[in-house]
Amino acid sequence: MADDLLLPGVIRGAELVVAVATTTDVCRAAQAVHELAPSSTVALGRLISAASLSSLLVQRPGITSLQIVCDGRLGQIYAEVTHEGAIRGYVKHPQLDLPLIAPPEQAPRRSIALGVGQGLLAVTREPVDSHFTQSTVQLVSGEIDLDVEHFCVTSDQIQTALACDVLLDDDGAVRLAGGFIVQAMPGANLEQLQKLRARLVDGGLARLLEQCAGDAAQMLLALAPDVVAVAQPLDLEWRCRCSYQRVLNALALLGAAELREMAELGETASIRCDFCSQDYEVSPAELMRLYRDAGKAEG
Numbered sequence: 001m002a003d004d005l006l007l008p009g010v011i012r013g014a015e016l017v018v019a020v021a022t023t024t025d026v027c028r029a030a031q032a033v034h035e036l037a038p039s040s041t042v043a044l045g046r047l048i049s050a051a052s053l054s055s056l057l058v059q060r061p062g063i064t065s066l067q068i069v070c071d072g073r074l075g076q077i078y079a080e081v082t083h084e085g086a087i088r089g090y091v092k093h094p095q096l097d098l099p100l101i102a103p104p105e106q107a108p109r110r111s112i113a114l115g116v117g118q119g120l121l122a123v124t125r126e127p128v129d130s131h132f133t134q135s136t137v138q139l140v141s142g143e144i145d146l147d148v149e150h151f152c153v154t155s156d157q158i159q160t161a162l163a164c165d166v167l168l169d170d171d172g173a174v175r176l177a178g179g180f181i182v183q184a185m186p187g188a189n190l191e192q193l194q195k196l197r198a199r200l201v202d203g204g205l206a207r208l209l210e211q212c213a214g215d216a217a218q219m220l221l222a223l224a225p226d227v228v229a230v231a232q233p234l235d236l237e238w239r240c241r242c243s244y245q246r247v248l249n250a251l252a253l254l255g256a257a258e259l260r261e262m263a264e265l266g267e268t269a270s271i272r273c274d275f276c277s278q279d280y281e282v283s284p285a286e287l288m289r290l291y292r293d294a295g296k297a298e299g
Contacts, residue, residue, distance in 0.1 A: 004236040006056050006085065007216040009227040014189040018182050018196070018224050021052045021236065022216045026087050027166055027177040029238035033277050034090060037097040038172040040074065043112050043144060044091045045166035047079040049179035050148040051089075052236055053162065055081050055125070057181060059231070062127040066148065070119030070139065074112075077144070080275075083128075086239040088275040097172075109165060109203050113142030121147050123155070145179065152183070159184035161197030163205040176209040178216070180223060199223060240276035247271050247280045252290050259291035 004026050008019040027045040030036065036044065047066055055064035065080040075092035096115050119139050126132040135155045139147045145164040152160035164179030182196045198204075200223070212218035220227055251259065251269070262269060269282040 005216050005233040006052055006236055007220055007229070007233045008057060008231050009220060009224070009229045010185075011192070011224055011227055014192045015185040015187045016182055016189065016193055016196075017057065017185060018180070018220065018227050019053055019057050020178065020180050020216045020220045020223070021049050021056075021164075022178040022214050022219070023049045023052065023087075023236060024174060024177045024214050026236055026238045028174045030089060031174055033238075034094045036091065037095045038168055039096040039098040039110070039112050039115050040091045040094045041168065041172070041174060042110050042166045043074055043077050043096075043115065044079065044089055045174065045177045046112075046144040046164040046179075047077050047148075048081075048087055048089055049164035049166075049177060050145050050162060051079040051081045052085075052087065053164070053179055053181040054123075054148055054152060056083065056085070056234060057183065059083070060125075060127060061129070062125060064126070065124045067122045067124070068116065068119060068139065068144065068147070069122070070116045070142070072113075072115045072117030072119070072142065074115045077116075081236075082241075085234045085236045086241070087236060088238065088240045090274050109206050110168070111143065116142035116144070118142075121151055123151060159188065159190060159193060161193055161200060163197075163200035165205050165209065167206055167209055176214045178205075178209055178214060178219070180205060180208075180219075196223060240273060240278065242273040242276060242278055242280075244280055247282065248286070248290065251282065251287070252294060254294075256291055256294040259287060259294050263287035263291050 004022050006021045031041045051066045061083045063082050068077040077091045079089035081087045122136045124134045137151050140150045149162035161182040166177040167175045169175045266284050271280045
């Protein structure tokens, strides 16, 4: 199986942009870092693939994050991707394991709507050379990829077909993961877009992942034999942007009063990154320095 990557192309004459993302290794890393149970793995994996497809296809330098806040047991699901293909994310409740609920024609697609319920999808874009923007829509399905598809159609106002999935082994480990996106350019053949969408739903994406063993190039040609590559493949990898200095910067935002209280306890502060579970320890001396700097800034 090839490494994880995003592979874009176009169908000339139909004016459709098509891209496939393979995210098997990324999802395996997320599962290992957060010790995810099967349903939590599928939920975060679908959002990771959807974030990669919906943001990297634009080729705009910066960071894009997708966040779902819901009333289901998953609570919150977050995925973030940079234009360089670095991905990280988390799910608030990592140990959800719902029964596999899918009609035979959709197997092996696992339904996670019961774990999501109702809620909101927020998409935040932080371009390198501009101010961030955020748009929010109501969830329409709870299956995540369909919710991101809905966002692209209603908020971005681009006719879109999007399908993402994570296939698990019998023991719950990630076997294959990835997704497709098809978007209309001006003058697009929308009938062909819907035909491609029909091949991805009802378990179609899962069958493509299995058939091509997660190979992006084979999957792209299997879905759209007339596709033409328009850019070099982009490598995707699980990589957190946390660091000790970022932890100090975050603590500095607490303000002088709270920093003084922490420093006077004389105890080392332990901070864990939500994205990669890396632990950082900040000494009492460092806390005192932060307090003094904050006091000067406020004074």
